[in-house]
Amino acid sequence: MTDARELQSRFDAQRQAFAAEPYPSLAKRRDRLARLATLTRRHRDEIVRAIAADYGHRAAAETQLAEIATVGQAVRHARRHLRRWMRPRRAAVPWRLLPARARIHYQPLGVVGIMAPSNYPWNLAWLPAVDALAAGNRVLIKPSEHTPVTSALMARLAEYYFAPDELAVITGEVETAQAFAALPFDHLLFTGSARVGREVARAAAANLTPTTLELGGKSPVIVGADADLARAAERIAFGKWLNAGQTCIAPDHVLIDTSRLTAFIEAMRKTVNDFYPRGTAGEDYSAVLGDRQRERLEAMLAEARDHGCRVIELGERVTLADGGTKLPPTLVINPHHALSLMREEIFGPWLPVIGLGDFDAALARVNAGPRPLALYAFTDDAVERRRLLEQTHSGGVVFNDTLLHSAVPALPFGGVGESGMGAYHGESGFRRFSHERSVFLQSRHSRVGWLNPPYRRWLVRLMSR
Numbered sequence: 001m002t003d004a005r006e007l008q009s010r011f012d013a014q015r016q017a018f019a020a021e022p023y024p025s026l027a028k029r030r031d032r033l034a035r036l037a038t039l040t041r042r043h044r045d046e047i048v049r050a051i052a053a054d055y056g057h058r059a060a061a062e063t064q065l066a067e068i069a070t071v072g073q074a075v076r077h078a079r080r081h082l083r084r085w086m087r088p089r090r091a092a093v094p095w096r097l098l099p100a101r102a103r104i105h106y107q108p109l110g111v112v113g114i115m116a117p118s119n120y121p122w123n124l125a126w127l128p129a130v131d132a133l134a135a136g137n138r139v140l141i142k143p144s145e146h147t148p149v150t151s152a153l154m155a156r157l158a159e160y161y162f163a164p165d166e167l168a169v170i171t172g173e174v175e176t177a178q179a180f181a182a183l184p185f186d187h188l189l190f191t192g193s194a195r196v197g198r199e200v201a202r203a204a205a206a207n208l209t210p211t212t213l214e215l216g217g218k219s220p221v222i223v224g225a226d227a228d229l230a231r232a233a234e235r236i237a238f239g240k241w242l243n244a245g246q247t248c249i250a251p252d253h254v255l256i257d258t259s260r261l262t263a264f265i266e267a268m269r270k271t272v273n274d275f276y277p278r279g280t281a282g283e284d285y286s287a288v289l290g291d292r293q294r295e296r297l298e299a300m301l302a303e304a305r306d307h308g309c310r311v312i313e314l315g316e317r318v319t320l321a322d323g324g325t326k327l328p329p330t331l332v333i334n335p336h337h338a339l340s341l342m343r344e345e346i347f348g349p350w351l352p353v354i355g356l357g358d359f360d361a362a363l364a365r366v367n368a369g370p371r372p373l374a375l376y377a378f379t380d381d382a383v384e385r386r387r388l389l390e391q392t393h394s395g396g397v398v399f400n401d402t403l404l405h406s407a408v409p410a411l412p413f414g415g416v417g418e419s420g421m422g423a424y425h426g427e428s429g430f431r432r433f434s435h436e437r438s439v440f441l442q443s444r445h446s447r448v449g450w451l452n453p454p455y456r457r458w459l460v461r462l463m464s465r
Helices: 002-020 026-042 042-057 060-086 123-134 148-161 175-181 194-205 229-245 257-277 289-308 359-368 382-391 425-432 455-463
Strands: 088-093 101-110 111-115 138-142 166-168 185-189 211-214 220-223 251-259 309-315 330-333 351-357 376-377 395-397 433-443
Touching: 002 111, 002 138, 002 175, 026 042, 026 060, 026 123, 026 148, 042 060, 042 148, 060 123, 060 229, 060 425, 101 211, 101 351, 111 175, 123 138, 123 166, 123 185, 123 425, 138 175, 148 425, 185 194, 194 211, 220 229, 220 359, 229 257, 229 351, 229 376, 251 257, 251 359, 257 330, 257 351, 289 309, 289 330, 289 351, 351 359, 359 382, 376 382, 382 395, 425 433
Parallel strands: 111 138, 111 185, 138 166, 185 211, 220 251, 220 376, 251 351, 330 351, 376 395
Antiparallel strands: 088 101, 101 433, 309 330
16 A cells, blocks of 8 residues: 555656656566566566455466567667667658758656556556657556555566666555645556546646546447357457456447348357356356445346346356355346446446347447447458548457457557547657657758848749749
8 A cells, every 4th residue: 555655756756866866768668568578478477466365366368368478569669769769750850941950859748657457457557658668758657456466576576677766556546546636757657447537537637647548448349240140249259358348449339220230149159168168167267256245246237127027037146255256247138228237337348239130220320429449340241341431430440350450559549539639559659758859950051041130022922823
């Protein structure tokens, strides 16, 4: 637990260290990234156990794939490309100012704050840290209070592998998080709900702290008339029930031609049986994190039942020995738009499936809602793909799959509108945590003295063209 004085002391120490070394070398940055990769690689078994302890049960393979492997991949990508990212970029100079030169110099911002959520506590704390360290910054991380075992492990390992004025992890409850958001960071990245994101943005605004907000939302899936239903069901099920639906870019609901609805339901039923042959009791299906999350999800489903929705449970509810809960994959057919299931981000294993008339109706439905963090479409029709890209807005778009755009380090990851602002990952993250400094180099042979008063009319006319 970190009190306000210790938090301020950690921040001040990083501020002073940055002032003493405002532009770390390529070698120093690569070393910090290498230590971060070692921190994750050497302690993978501890990470798996810590996250499982916080959840009650988290599939070990899911932690390996979605938490550990992604951090290692991000570090490798950054170290490989960092020399090029750091290189100043030339900028074109108007002919009127020649032979002057111009370039863009990437300057570290200073101290970067990262507020991570509970659904992927390792991944979503360290991935932005990779980008911030690559850009030459000092980093303070506040992990979620809902994953205390993982947060404690993160703090202990950070203290072992990094000097506290390089990178530090701050643990604590809501009050600590509020004090953290109020610090005058040079940039603050928050991942979580839109409600909390608004509070973080208000706190940051008092210091004019630039923010990146990754907020999630209701990511729709459009299943086109030409889609292979078995393939679509497989990829939707993968994206939806990874981590029991507790993924910010998980498919939130499916929009499909009414004539294909029954066949799609059967395809989903078969896919779930293939994925989890031992049912939800098996090791490969994860639990829901905490009683509050479980109660919220159960209330959503109860409301849908009360309003006459057809609910298809594709597994059994399992109560774990330590009190955790596994909620089964569940389809909710044609829920009314006024239900909380359709108004709020589900963030769990319920999947509404909505029958519509055609592709136009699906596009209209997407555009009627807030702009999502991800938009998925299963179609090979080039015209429909182009229309979707041109006529909708979302943080990212994936055709014929789900989630995997977030695993491409070269693609920016971020939201738009209600799903967030700003993006990171790879070079986009390096630039997010850098100041693009304008540099103008005047030539000794410059003739800009012609612009001095008294002004010549012919010259003014020439320069105004």
